[in-house]
Amino acid sequence: MATALIWLRRDLRLADNPAMIAASQHRHCIPVYVHNPADEGDWAPGAASRWWLHHSLKALSASLDKAGSRLIIRSTHDTLDCLRAIISETGAEALYWNRVYEPALIKRDQTIKLALREDGLAVHSLNAAxxxxxxxxxxxxxxxxxxxxxxxxxxxxxxxxxPEPAPELPAPPPAWPKGQPVESLGLLPGIPWDRHFHDQWRPGExxxxxxxxxxxxxxxxxxxxxxxxxxxxxxxxxxxxxxxxxxxxxxxxxxxxxxxxxxxxxxxxxxxxxxxxxxxxxxxxxxxxFPHMPQDPLDARFRHFPWAADTADALRAWERGRTGIPIVDAGMRELWAIGWMHNRVRMIVGSLLTKNLRIPWQTGEAWFWDTLVDADLASNSMGWQWIQGCGADAAPYFRIFNPVRQGERFDPEGHYVRRWVPELRALPDKYLHSPWSAPEQILREAGVRLGDTYPRPLVDLATSRKDALAAYQDIRS
Structure with missing residues (x-):
């Protein structure tokens, strides 16, 4: 067959790309990226993911140009119509893509595959992920x-x-279909909250x-x-x-x-x-x-969990890294600054949110979805259900992380907390993870005024732990 399209989605690379390898066996191979966030339902990419996608598409476009090819980008409100238009313009006889596994996208892909095969197109999906x-x-x-x-x-x-090496791409088609620049997708933020991202990350293959x-x-x-x-x-x-x-x-x-x-x-x-x-x-x-995993607990008992009321202020303090619990605040500030958080700290901040504050895990899931550059529907929802204790192979609910002990054990010299919570930098190691336990003279010498330069703890850890366990007993019975 003369011309094949490769529909790129979550496979923004040349090497070990089964769909690209297959499409490159044709006389002409046209790489296409179709931007339609509505396809993803409630889980369109968040702000940090959109930043990454912008730069990843730029990198892929440059790689394809170097290989003698071109990335055709189009934005649409109807993915099937968009693909049909490109097929008509190019005379393509085959379409290849690599699978994605989110429920909304599985449904979309099934619909598109059936419709295009009925149109007479050869359609093939493969595993690259x-x-x-x-x-x-x-x-x-x-x-x-x-x-x-x-x-x-x-x-x-x-x-x-x-894994397979990058294929040698075939000769370009007689004419490339029209595309649009990455910038037209509007993926970058309107305000420069991403200013530290560039120092931390290099999107692309x-x-x-x-x-x-x-x-x-x-x-x-x-x-x-x-x-x-x-x-x-x-x-x-x-x-x-x-x-x-x-x-x-x-x-x-x-x-x-x-x-x-x-x-x-x-x-x-x-x-x-x-x-x-x-x-x-x-x-x-x-x-x-379990396609309902992003919104419903796999352990059905947790649908009736007695969450706390009037948590708006507590949630905002958690999001901003102003809980008064140093390792939690360090993690949330790291997330906001660079779009990423260390996995151990993800468990700690999640435990505080869902157990000590008794705020629904779906709330934390949504915040991570918008702020993580690695926001992945499968990993994010599994992780939050694991933290809450309501998922498959989850941590038992009664395992409630003590953030002070976690900080002392995994950040004993305070490198992490001092980096992201600089107002506590001068505190001795002994008090760094629990500044409220420091004598007043130590606090003065370190320039720390609790309730002023650094907040007092948002919640009493011991009392809130007892309340969380009592709430768990409610749903067990």
Whole structure:
């Protein structure tokens, strides 16, 4: 066949891109990105994700130009009509895309595939986002998993699929269809709240590969311990690259395997990191089999949980990093500044919100959705249900993180808190994670005035813990 379209979505890369590899076998291959946030229903990309998407599309466009191709961008309110128009303009006889697994997008893709096949087009969808499809990893009885450990054991036992290099793209078509510039999509913020993003992130395939290389060389060894310490550069920070498909989990697993073969690495570091890739796979497995997961608790008892009333002020303090609990405030300020938060701290701030403050987990989920550059529907909703204790393989509800103990254990020298809560920088380590416990003279010497330069705790941790456990007893009975 002469001309094929590749419809790019969450696969913004050239290497290990099955749809692009297949489309490149045709005489002409036209890469297309169709922008229609309405397709995603209640979960259109948030502000931080839109920032990332803008720069990722710019990077992909440059890569395609260098390869002798071109990215055709169009904005529409009807994706099917838009694709039909491009098909008509180009005479394309085939369309390829890589699957996405959000419920609204699965429904959209099924509708489009059926309609275009009825039009006589050859339509093919492939897997570029996961090690294995959600329906491929099954229990012996054919059912799906609800617990991570047996899921990961089953997935790890399956033969790995080797990643493919970037294809050699065919000659350009006689004429390119019209497109529009990335800037016309209006993805960037109107006010410069993203000013620190540029120092932290390099969206695009090249940035993803550089981040992976840096992690393999400097942080994979010792990962099992360092990953829990927010004051250290101990994690890969590959999550936003994975979400937008600038790198694939197959590429990551293959690179880790090569690194282990070439250097002496402790098995527990490698296994610990790969299991984090596995948690992402498990999240997509759950979302595929439980499409209501973003809004409804998998444990139905929690539909009747007695949430606190009149929480608007508490929620605003949490969002702004003004709770008076240092490691929580550090995490929320990190999130606002760079669009990302260390995973250990995500659990801590989530526990405070849902258990000590008894604010619904869906509220935290929505805030993260808008402010995280790695906002991913599967991982975000699974994570919040895990924190609340209402999801699959979730932490027991009675496991309530004590943010003071967590800070003392995982940020013992205070590097993380001092970076993001500078008004406490002069406090001794002993009092840094609980400034309300410091003698008045110590506070004066550190320039800290509780209730003035830094807020008093929003909630009493011990009392609110008892109230949370009592609320849990209500739904158990």
């Amino acid at each position: 996961l090690l294995r499809e959600p329906w491929e990893v099954t229990r012996r009885d054919g059912g799906h998993y609800r617990a991570f450990t047996p899921f990961w054991r089953a997935l790890s036992a399956m033969p790995p699929i080797a 090249a940035g993803a590969n550089a981040a992976l290389e840096t992690f393999l060389e400097s942080a994979l060894q010792g990962y099992d311990d360092a990953r829990d310490r927010p004051g250290q550069a101990g994690t890969s920070r590959l999550s936003p690259h994975l979400h937008w498909g600038e790198i694939s989990p197959r590429q990551i697993r293959a690179a880790v395997t090569r690194q282990q073969q070439e250097t002496v690495l402790p098995d527990h570091d490698v296994e610990s990191f790969l299991s984090e890739v596995g948690w992402r796979e498990f999240a997509h497995h759950l979302l595929y089999h």
